Amino acid sequence: MNVLEAIRSRRSVPRLRPDPLPRETLEQMLEAAVWAPNHRMTEPWRFYVLTGDAKRRFAAIRRRVRAAGMPNPDAPEAVKALDKVYEDTVATPALIVVTTAVCDDPVQCEEDLGATYMAMQNLMLAGAELGVGTYLRTGAILNDPELRALLGLDADRRIVGVIYAGYPVDLPQKRRTPAAERTVWL
Ligand SMILES: Cc1cc2nc3c(=O)[nH]c(=O)nc-3n(C[C@H](O)[C@H](O)[C@H](O)COP(=O)(O)O)c2cc1C
Structure with a gap:
């Protein structure tokens, strides 16, 4: 697969098989991430790979954060939805x-954030090349104190996103407006 094919085939994959991902595969994706462009070579990114118990703790935090955004989280249908989350x-x-x-x-902060987003895209494109489905998620959980404590973050770190990764059940279809309709040539 070349880069253009990886860019076109990468999708946010909501349905992932539970089969574990080999550590070497994740390491390849992380290695691709750190080759992102980076003004002043600050290498601002840090990655926390959660599996096992850390993943269960993350899942509990995610459920609690999701419940906090519901008008009636104790309603049976809400409990069912939260259990599924x-x-x-x-x-x-x-x-x-x-x-x-x-x-x-x-300025530095903005450039570091941009570089970190590029690193995430690299990671997801490497996943596409390796047959790994990914899904970048953000939301209120990024600022959750318990998640920060789980990762042991200092005040000078910001959580930018969480990438869910696994082998895809299937790849959703998505569309894009052609670039020509979003481009001005001067
Ligand atoms: C910065 C950023 C944040 C995102 N956050 C979420 C999110 O919180 N929940 C979600 O379902 N998708 C999230 N997405 C994924 C988008 O929904 C997805 O990229 C979009 O639907 C296009 O689909 P594709 O990635 O398959 O092309 C995020 C994407 C980006 C770039």
């Missing part, structure tokens, strides 16, 4: 929490 999270083979550096200089 927990079970689906535990069944995900690997969760990669990605953090970036927070600094005093706003």
Whole structure:
């Protein structure tokens, strides 16, 4: 698969098989991530790979955060939905929490954040090449104190996203507006 094919075939994959991902495969994806462009070579990214008990703790945090956003989290249908969130999270083979550096200089901060997003894209494209499905998720959990404590983050770190990874059950179809409709040539 070449880069153009990987870009076109990468999808956010919601349905992942529970089969474990080999550690070497995850390491290849992480190695691709760190080759992202990076102004001033700050290498602002850090990756936390959650499996086993750490993943179960993450799943419990995710369930609690999701419940906090519900008007009636104790209603039977809400409990069922929350249990599914927990079970689906535990069944995900690997969760990669990605953090970036927070600094005093706003320009540096913005560039570091951009570089970290590029690193995440590299990681997901490497996944596409290796047959691994990924799904980048964000939301309120990124600022959750219990998640920060689980990762042992200092105040100068910001959680940018969580990449769910595993072998895909299937690849969803998505569409894009052709670039020509979003491009001005001057
Ligand atoms: C910065 C960022 C944050 C995202 N956060 C979420 C999220 O919290 N939940 C979610 O379901 N998808 C999230 N996504 C994934 C998008 O929904 C997905 O990329 C979009 O539907 C296009 O699908 P594709 O990735 O298969 O092309 C996020 C994507 C980006 C770039």
